[in-house]
Amino acid sequence: MKTFQDFMLECQSLEEGGMNRIMSHSQKRNTAVLTANRGDNSPSENKKRNAELGKKIRSMGYGYKNVSGEYPEKDDKTGETKLVKEPSVVVNAPKKKGRVFKRRMKRLGKEYNQDAVITKMGKGPATLHPTHKRAGSKGMKLGQAKPDTTGEYGQTRVKSRTYTYDK
Numbered sequence: 804m805k806t807f808q809d810f811m812l813e814c815q816s817l818e819e820g821g822m823n824r825i826m827s828h829s830q831k832r833n834t835a836v837l838t839a840n841r842g843d844n845s846p847s848e849n850k851k852r853n854a855e856l857g858k859k860i861r862s863m864g865y866g867y868k869n870v871s872g873e874y875p876e877k878d879d880k881t882g883e884t885k886l887v888k889e890p891s892v893v894v895n896a897p898k899k900k901g902r903v904f905k906r907r908m909k910r911l912g913k914e915y916n917q918d919a920v921i922t923k924m925g926k927g928p929a930t931l932h933p934t935h936k937r938a939g940s941k942g943m944k945l946g947q948a949k950p951d952t953t954g955e956y957g958q959t960r961v962k963s964r965t966y967t968y969d970k
Contacts, residue, residue: 814961819877821964822966824948825868825870825948829947832856833923833924834922835920835921836920837856837911837917838890838915839915840890841888842876846934850890856915860894860911867893869890870890871959871961872960874889874919874957877883885926902927909932909934912934915946919934920934921934921945929948935965943965944970946968946970947968948967950964950966951964954968
């Protein structure tokens, strides 16, 4: 039998709704990471677009978690690439109907003028899908979700912890 102190330590490590839950979903379910933010929009416009994105995701029958993403973004005017920190969402969906889920997430990326969208289908590796010509035309395999890491193509922050997809 566990002591109360052992039980409390175990409960602290669970953090339901946080990093552990996202990692668990990433290993078993279809997930996607995307945002509606653009660097050339005002903060109020970006906030409005992200709220709209959340409503669209819910209307499709998917759940999501608000996170913070960091992604290298190319400026349309100057052509320079800079690291942008932006509010993002991690979308969770059932394993079934994976093609429909992936297609919908890519369509949302195009609709919100994003460079790329990350999708991960069940136990398979995550894929970075370009959704705009400035990001190229070919998708790239990223690998599995790795907690407490950062990556070349950006990372996702859940509260104070980060994760990225890596091989």
